[in-house]
Amino acid sequence: MxxxxxxxxxxxxxxxxxxxxxxxxxxxxxxxxxxxxxxxxxxxxxxxxxxxxxxxxxxxxxxxxxxxxxxxxxxxxxxxxxxxxxxxxxxxxxxxxxxxxxxxxxxxxxxxxxxxxxxxxxxxxxxxxxxxxxxxxxEGWVKPEPPSHRTGKKAAVVGSGPAGLACAAQLNKAGHYVTVFERNDRIGGLLTYGIPEMKLSYRIVERRVDLLKQEGITFIANTEVGKDYPVSKLQSEFDAVILCGGASQHRDLTMEGRDLKGIHFAMDFLHANTKSLLDTKLEDGQYISAKGKDVIVIGGGDTGTDCLATSIRHQCKSLTQFDIHDKKQTDRPAHNPWPQWPIIHRVEYGQKEAATVFGEDPRAYMVQTTKFVGDGNGRVKEVHTINVEEKIDNNGNKKRIEVPGTEKIWPAQLVLLAIGFSGPEQSLIQSLGIDTNESSNVKAEYGNYRTNVKGVFAAGDMRRGQSLIVWAINEGREAARECDRYLMGTTELP
Incomplete structure (x- = not known):
């Protein structure tokens, strides 16, 4: 020290x-x-x-x-x-x-x-x-370090987000031939298309991917396994398969007016914006524009914050973020002691920008959406809400109770749903005959990562559900270790 x-x-x-x-x-x-x-x-x-x-x-x-x-x-x-x-x-x-x-x-x-x-x-x-x-x-200290020998074994990694990249990097380090499949046109998964440029530039992702390529990893983009690349071919050509496809099944709202135009999932909004930005600097118009619109972001998490920042750069007319929870304290509450993650009030970059542009923090707390109303031409024009409060029932469970008299109508021509994901998409999982748990995630024990199908592993959000980048890297590394053990009978990977 x-x-x-x-x-x-x-x-x-x-x-x-x-x-x-x-x-x-x-x-x-x-x-x-x-x-x-x-x-x-x-x-x-x-x-x-x-x-x-x-x-x-x-x-x-x-x-x-x-x-x-x-x-x-x-x-x-x-x-x-x-x-x-x-x-x-x-x-x-x-x-x-x-x-x-x-x-x-x-x-x-x-x-x-x-x-x-x-x-x-x-x-x-x-x-x-x-x-x-x-x-x-x-300083040039980060250089490609290809393995000194090859085992002759071939591994396929499905998905190029943080779990897939970490898994591929470790398997390649062990000397296996690694191929990474990505259905989008650029490598990186949600690192590329789920996090805006001002928060994580694609050049940062591309810089690392280029290194991995130089180390011997093969990347195949624009290829969806199970659709563009048959599952039978995947299993016959590779000695092991690691599923790192993420949890991309959106959570949705089921209520009156949900089918109106102008209501989008946050990730569709962010993905289209980044792709258009990288392709043509937004000149192709192939994105969902917030310009001149009253924008409502439903969801108080990081993705919602990214939607705020993106909408502001589009020059939206107004901006509001609904948070179903109450406003937190600035200091840890007594029921949230160290070393727990501090549940406190935070002002992130998107909220700071909204406060600067529009004069106040964009968040509305304890707000629950009740319905969407259209303009007569099939497009959303209003969001109707009511305030809620949390109460403890007789069984000790938290329940949200609507507060009479707090109904409100918000003008909105663009609504972005940032309420998370319910689990992984199921088509590939089903075509491989893989078991899932009660949350629809791939069933594979943490630390082991083996599915019920021989030679098929799963890691990251596809296995654990929506989580953090750092957990994805953790699982990708550990799944590579277990896959190496399966291929070689032993492993030196951490």
């Missing part, structure tokens, strides 16, 4: 943000790099805890706390403070194939579990993580 008193001397600092009024005019990264000396100071805030909880990922009360890939956080924090950046990069890559993805788009459950966070702002772990990998690329 290089600076025993660092946590007492220095204040938390993360990557600074560009001013909201400026950044909403473009699609560039909304943050600015931290100065190298400032990153070193942030590393000095790490306390070198006797039993650090930041790097041990687990679930408490249904929420992730700590890092699921078991990042060696205290080690690379200290190395950064000491100025040993290359060594810090090596420690960072030891447990995480893609620290640039988690450093930019992970909610950082490691910070929620930071011991310093008990009574002070936690160590800026994610900012340090991102600074290390970016310096690694700038």
């Amino acid at each position: 290089g600076k025993p008193t660092g946590f007492m001397e220095y204040q938390r600092q993360t990557w600074p943000e560009r001013h909201p009024a400026d950044r909403v005019k473009d699609w560039n990264d909304y943050t600015l790099p931290m100065a190298e000396e400032e990153v070193k100071i942030q590393g000095a805030r790490c306390m070198d805890c006797g039993i650090p909880t930041c790097h041990m990922g687990t679930n408490i009360n249904g929420m992730t706390t700590g890092c699921p890939v078991y990042h060696l956080i205290p080690e690379w924090n200290d190395l950064v403070y000491q100025g040993q950046w290359k060594e810090a990069l090596e420690r960072e890559h030891k447990m995480n194939n893609f620290p640039e993805f988690t450093g930019m788009a992970c909610p950082a459950p490691c910070e929620g579990a930071c011991v310093l966070g008990i009574n002070e702002p936690p160590v800026a772990i994610r900012s340090i993580e991102r600074a290390i990998i970016e310096k690694g690329f700038e």
